[in-house]
Amino acid sequence: MKLYLNETPRSFLLVSNGYALIIRHPSPTYKHHHHYLHHRNGNSNKDSASSNKVIVEFVRLELLNLSSYKDITPRKSRSNKQLLGFIGFLNVKSNIYLGFITSSTTAASPTIDHKINQITGVDFYCLNNDEFDHLINDNQLQLHQQSQQPQQQLNNVEERITSEYPAASVRKFLSLGCFYYSTEFDITSNVQERGFLHDSLKFKLIADSSYFTRFTWNSFMISELMEFRNRLSIFEQNVFDNTGFLTVITRGYAQTVNTKVKGDEDALLTLISKQSCIKNGPLFGDWGCDDNGAVSNYVETEVIIYTEKFVFAYVIVRGNVPIYWELDNSQKKLLSKNKKITYPRSFEASQHAFTRHFDRLVNQFSEVHVINALSENFKSYKGQLNDSYRQHIKHFNEHTDERVTGTSYTINCTNLPISTSLMKKVGYNSSNPYEIVPVLVDPIINFGALFYDINKKHYTGKQLGVFRVNSFDGLNKANFISKIISQEVIELAFRDIGIQVDPDLYIKHAKLWQENEEHINKITLNFLTYSSKLQASSAASTKNSVKSHFTKKYLSGVVDPKANETAMLKLLGRLQDQVSVTLHNPIHDYVIKELNKRSKEYSSFKNIKLFASTFNVNGTCHEEDVKEWLFPSKHNIQTSYDIVFIGFQEIVELTAGQMVNTDTVNRLFWEKKIKLTLDQYNPEKFKYVSLWTGQIGGIALLLFIKEKELKNISNVEGNYKKTGLGGYSANKGGVAVSFSYANTDICLVSSHLAAGLSNVEERHQNYKTLVKGIKFSKNRNIKDHDAVIWLGDFNFRIGLPNEQVKPLIDLKNFNKLFEYDQLNKQMANGETFPFFDEMEIKFPPTYKYDNGTKVYDTSEKQRIPAWTDRILNMSRKKIIKQEVYDCCEDIIFSDHRPVIAIYQLSVNVINENIRKNLALDLYENYRKSMGDINDLFLTNNDVSFLINDIDDQALPPPSSDVHKWWLEGGKPAKIQIGALSNKEEGDLEKIINPRLPNNPFETTEEPEFITRGQLMNLLNN
Known part of the structure; x- marks a missing residue:
């Protein structure tokens, strides 16, 4: 594979196997070609709007003229230039980079003809900016240490590239030796999933399946390229796959050793481990799952034995507890022996994520058997987690028939609490510990293993289920148990077909598992963030007890991450300011437009019905019934709410201590009370799930979902922002949650703004701080949602004295009061x-009452009533x-009254299968009717026209009374009517006939224009 660059107009050509991928940006920036920059200096708004857009076309090389391109392929040696694979587009700080594998070594060979390569070198080239072109030659110097350059010079070059090049951190991260790829098969899948073609042992390509993206570490970089590839014809897809223009990479471990099965029959023994990267939030460390059931430390490991006669394969998975x-992320707790497990969501919400986790496993493997290695000491934090895990498994199995998603199945579980002393005693020997094996034999026999007879070209057996090994952190114990299971499977499987396995295979099998543990531990622990106090503790204590802890639950809240963590976030597209690249070509744009037109199909x-309420409870936990708050009788609630959103202010007493360490006791009280009320009094007797809760200081947000609607909820993500004391105190601020209901993005915000009658400007600044400071993944803010509900104690007052306000309240003249409302x-x-x-x-007005009464403030301060x-x-x-918009006047335990709102939301539900099939039909129809479109790319240097009509921000400035954007050059608006202005000599001046009907579409025999003489006759008559 070779890479060519045309400097002006800037474009790249990626060439392989007689085909080329043309890659251009509609608005490149030129710093080293000023004459062309001046020529291209256009609408800055358009450039900004198209900054993440790339124009790509796949063409036959013979159609191209390469005379204006120069070969910039990095040198693998003095006489050979080569790129090994294109890994996609990386968008960082408004620059788009093309990523390539430049060097690798063979790590494993599952078969003789199929290799897994370990990445040792990666390079990036900036697509839309020539600022970094001077580093291209420097990059080439760094590719191989065998270069003639002195080591010090090579180190200087690496330091220079790292300091100057924005993509250098990802370049270094990918070159650390823990990433792998293959040019012969899809490395993200296992042997049984790929299958075997009847004519050869070639593997199928299935990387575009939604499941396998969990192991695709460059998914952010290639997602659009994958869509581009899928829209090609079947023939073109096959050609595209053979070019290396789409290279999938995964992270983990891969190794092959030579061994023997029996006698002189040679075999290849391979072990492959793949780390998952799809979890929202920390991928490694002491964390549970996300809303989709993806867990930290998730690894899929496959053992493959290949001979000339058969292929054997077996898969085991592991990961943290999926709830x-x-x-507890406080340093005091992490350093103490009495560590504490915290549960940020309700049992019901965890159960839903738990179900999604196992649904995915069952869809992949048909059956799952849990091997639970957690401690059974219920006094320890690991034992407490074990108890919670067992409760979820029990609840799942007892309520299988009541589930609203997935298929009906039960989860079998074997408790296997292996001690550290036993692990040290047994080690990674070639024989399994006798006291463990009997517990595992029955499920091992039930699941079987994959056997493929190469000569007969058929399966002797397939793996019918998977072991899901569970330990606290998914590392040492999980790896040790996986090795035991794998070895026992090999022994039973080969014994079943009458083959006596050579002892050398078991020795090397154990060695591979030991190396796997060491490698996975190393690349996992490199991402665990330590505080300075933790680092100061002893090495032994650090190794055994210190794990990852982020200051916030989501990756967007990580403070001072390591360089590798930042590089990982860039690679995965999880930095706040990162957006994905959008690929365009005429067919793509046509299909998108047609899909939008036919969206009803x-x-x-x-x-859906949403109930929202804000309540400043003045630090009170109210023990009495709150039915009238949630189901007010005067509004006659006949249908159950689908979503319930409660925002609290002053949920705890606002002491100095609460501003530093938030007490969650009151929040848990209200969460439990509200759920019980919803379950008991909702008209249709549905059950509700506490989906998400969040709190800073006295501000809390509680989100409840009707249980049967959980299947429509995804991408739940929360964030917080303090505004008190200039952002240092949590007495004021906001809590927000973002989620998707089907295909509609919803954001809910609970906030408490600055108090005081005259602090209008401070409240305005609080709003600005929250609307700008609350961010979600992909750099989304509050307004980047389809629907937003923002509630709270905003503290805006009424600008009238008490003597005028209270009489108007008695008269219920709220319109008059509202005229003086500060928020209005x-x-x-x-x-x-x-x-x-x-x-x-x-x-x-809902503020301020004497507690327990319906009387407005009688204290010395005599606060003016207000709609705060x-x-x-x-x-x-x-x-x-x-x-509905109302307050609950009979809930009187606080100095505020709860305010409620009931909404009807129209949410969009998309059938992705129908949409995908329609897109494919549109694509094929376009190609048949329009033919080959390569000429558009081969004959046009300026290709920005291809995306202009789809950029909303690229439209001209808005019209005024004088200038209209649809007139050329924005000239003043004019109109000329021939009958009035194009008189020939001798013609009489004409005017509009006043007798024309007012309706321009009404039929009439009156002429449109008449002379002034005719007008006078009309007037005289």
Whole structure:
């Protein structure tokens, strides 16, 4: 594979096997070619809008003229230039980089003809900026240590590249020796999933399956390229796959050794481990699962034995406990022997994620058997986690028939608490410990293993299930048990077909598992973040007890990560400012437009009901019934809510201590109370799940979902922002949660803004801090959602004295009061909460009462009543319809009253299978009717026209009364009518006939224009 660069206009050609991939950017930046920069200096808005867009076409090399291109392929040796694989597009800081594998070594050979390569060198080339072109030659110097350059010079070059090149950290990260790829088969799958073709032992390509993206570490870089490849014809797909233009990489361990099966029959013994990368949040360390059931430390390991006669393969998986859990992340707890497990979500929410985890495993392997190696000492934190895990398994098996997602099955579990002393005693020997094997024999026999007879070209057996090995961190114990299971499977399987296995195979098998443990531990522990105090502890203590802890649950909240962590986030596309690259070509754009036009064929809208409420509870845990709050009788609630969103303020007393270490006791009280009320009083008797809760200081957010709607929920992600004392204190601030309901993105915010009658500007600044500072993955903010509901104690007051406010309240003249409402004025002026809507207020001010009464403040301060507690909404395409906006005047234990809102949301539900099939049909029809489109790319240097019509931001400036954007050059608007202005000599001046009907479409015999003489006759008559 070779790489060519045309400097002006900037474009890259990737060439392999007689085909080329043409890669261009519509608005490149030129720093070293100023004459061309001046020529290309266009609309900056358009350049910004198209910054993440790339134009790609796949063409036959013979059609291209390479005279303007120079070969920039890095040198593998003095006489040979070569690239080994294209790993995709990396978007960092508005620059798009092309990533290539430049050097590798053979790590494993599952068969004689199929190799797994370990990546040792990677390079990146900037697509849309020539600023870094001067480093290309420096990159080439670094490829091989065998170069004639002195070592010191090579080190200087590496340091220079790292300091200057934004993609250098990812380049270094990918070259550490823990990433692998293959040019012959899809490395993210296992042998049984790939299968065997009847005419050869060639493996199938299945990397585009949604399951296998969990092991595709460059998924962020190649996702659009995969879509591009899938839209090609079947013939073109095969050609594309053979070029290396789409290279999938995974992370883990791979090794092959030569051994013997029996006598002189040679064999290849291979062990492959793949680490998963799809979990939202920390991939490694002491954490549980995310909303989709993906867990930290998840590894799939496969053992393969290949001879000239047969192929044997067996798969085992492992990972952390698949529920929501984490270690208490305070240093005091981490350093102490009495560590504590915390559970950030409810049991029901964890059960849903737990179910998704096992649904995915069952869909892949048909059956799952858990080997649970957690401690049974219930006094320890590991024993407590074990107890929680068992409760989830028990609940799952007892309620299989009640599940609303997936298929019906049960989870079998074997408890196998192996002690560290036994592991040290036994070690990685070639014989298994006799006291463990009997426990595992029966499920091993039930699952079997894959055997493929090469000569007869058929399967002797297949693996019918998988062991899911579970330990606290998925490392040493899990690896040790996996080795025991693997060896026992080999012994039983080969004995079953009458083959006596050579002892050398077991010796090398044990050695591979030991190396696997060492390698996986090393590349995992490199990502565990230690505090300075933890680092100061003894080496033994650090190795055994110190694990990863991030200061926040989601990767977006990581503070001061290591260089490798930052590089990993860049690779996975999880930095706040990263967005994915969008590939375009005329067919692609046509298909997208047609899909949008025909969206009704694959999408539908569903109306759901959402209940939202904000309540400043003044630090109180109210023991009495709150039915009237959640199901107010005066509104006659007939249908159950699908979503319940509760925002609390002052859920704890706002002491100095609470601003530093948040007490969750009150939040847990209210979470339990609200769930019980929802379950007991909802009209249709549905069960609810506490999906997500969050708290900073006294501000809390509780999100409940109707259990049967959980299948529609995904991508749940929370964030927080303090605004008190300039952002240092949690007495004021906001908590937000983002999630998807089907294909509609929803954001819910609970906040508490600055207090005080005159602090309007401070409240405005609080709003700005929250709307800018609360971020979610992919750099999304609050407004980047289809629907937003923002509630809280906003603390905006009424600008009238008590003597005027209270009589108006008695008269229920709320319209008059609202004229002086500070938030109303702010919103009317487009300042705080611009573009948000609020339903008309028809209830009395909700602040400030004497506790336990319906009397407004009688204290010495005599605070003026105000609508401090508000609920606002904003949505695209007006998908939110508000039905109720009210307060609960009879809930009187606080100095505030709860405010409620009931909404109807129209959410979009897309059938992805129908959409995909429609896209394929559109693509083929376009190709048949329009023919080959390569000429567009071969004859046009400026290709920005291909994406102009799909960029909203690329439109001209808005029109004014004088200038109209649809007129050429923005010239003043004019109109010329021939009958009035193009008189020939002798013609009489004409004017518009006043007797024309007002309706322009009405039939009439009146002429459009008449002379002034005719007008006078009309007037005289």
